[in-house]
Amino acid sequence: MPEPDTIHIDLALQGGGAHGAFTWGVLDRLLEDERLRIDGISGTSAGAMNAVVLANGYHGGGRDGARRALREFWKAVSDSARFSPLQRTLIDRAAGRWTLDASPGYQLFELATSLVSPYQFNPFDINPLRDLVGAMVDFEKVRACTQLKLFISATSVRTGRSRTFRREEVSLDVVMASACLPQVFRAVEVDGEPYWDGGYTGNPALFPLVEETAAHDLLIVQINPMERKELPTTSAEIMNRLNEITFNASLIGEINTLLLLKDLVTRQNVELERYASMCLHHISAERQLSPLDVSSKLNVEWDFLEYLHGIGRDTASGWLDRNFHSLQKCSTLDAGALACAQGGFDIAPGLRRHLGQAAGEPKAG
Secondary structure (H helix, E strand, O other): OOOOOOOEEEEEEEHHHHHHHHHHHHHHHHHOOOOEEEEEEEEOOOOHHHHHHHHHHHHHHHHHHHHHHHHHHHHHHHHOOOOOOOOOHHHOOOOOOOOEEOOOOOOOOOHHHHOOOOHHHHHOOOOOHHHHHHOOOOOHHHHOOOOOEEEEEEEEEEOOOOOEEEHOOOOOHHHHOOOOOOOOOOOOOOOOOOEEEEHOOOOOOOOOHHHHHHOOEEEEEEEOOOOOOOOOOHHHHHHHHHHHHHHHHHHHHHHHHHHHHHHHHHHHHHHHHHHHOEEEEEOOOOHHHHHOOHHHOOOOHHHHHHHHHHHHHHHHHHHHHHHHHHOOOOOOHHHHHOOOHOOOOOOOOHHHHHHHHHOOOOOOO
């Protein structure tokens, strides 16, 4: 039986390359808080990797095992790239900049991925990250971790639809499919079907958490910035912004739909109490992460990963201080700000007058 004072939560983890170390920091802080119990995790790309690493450590090791596994994973990621050509220049290091823009290795990488497909420049489909994940994660343990429900999203290349893999289906192929950027890697086949990064269609998927877990609080951990004040002008910046908009659009679409269902259930007394009682929450660090350029998503130096981890921990601590009292009572997600209406995302018209509830009014029921 669970502890009576423990609050059960679900987590939805976005992807974002090396910026996933921010999510590691958030998870580290949440796992440290014994008032919380994680029931389910939905993850995409780097979020999927954080999810399976956490489950791998949690099985048999509990929350301390999960925290150790996450730290060991990100340290291994950094160690594996120690001699990578994707390194900051001495000038950037001296100036304290995390960018790789001036790195000859990064410039060559950008040129190669923009001119040639991975089927041409990587004919043997070499992916060091796949080898590292395979070495660090025991997927038998992940599938056996019944304390958690896992949902990993990937995008079908043939149909363009999202597929959500449950914990029992999760494998190394599933995780690599969820993180497969088509400009960099060949499509990853699962059960004979090719998949690309799940962020295109579910970044991350929210509905499985609502429908298949018992927790009443869903916390979204967002990496990709909603807004950028500066106009992207280089090809890399333009592509990065397009990816951010695309990856955030799927998340906003699901949030819109969840809020609409919550509204309809509350007003029409439809027998879908699960939607009416779900409280939505949101953690991000736009102020700290948005200044980081696209190249920093490939920077896995340990100092940088620890910097992001620290931002994640501090952000999660601040969120808990402000919002813990609202858990199981009301949503704290600012749907208007998250949807960023003036930036091109709009909120379903029927929800506008009900967003007060998402900002802090008590939930129905």
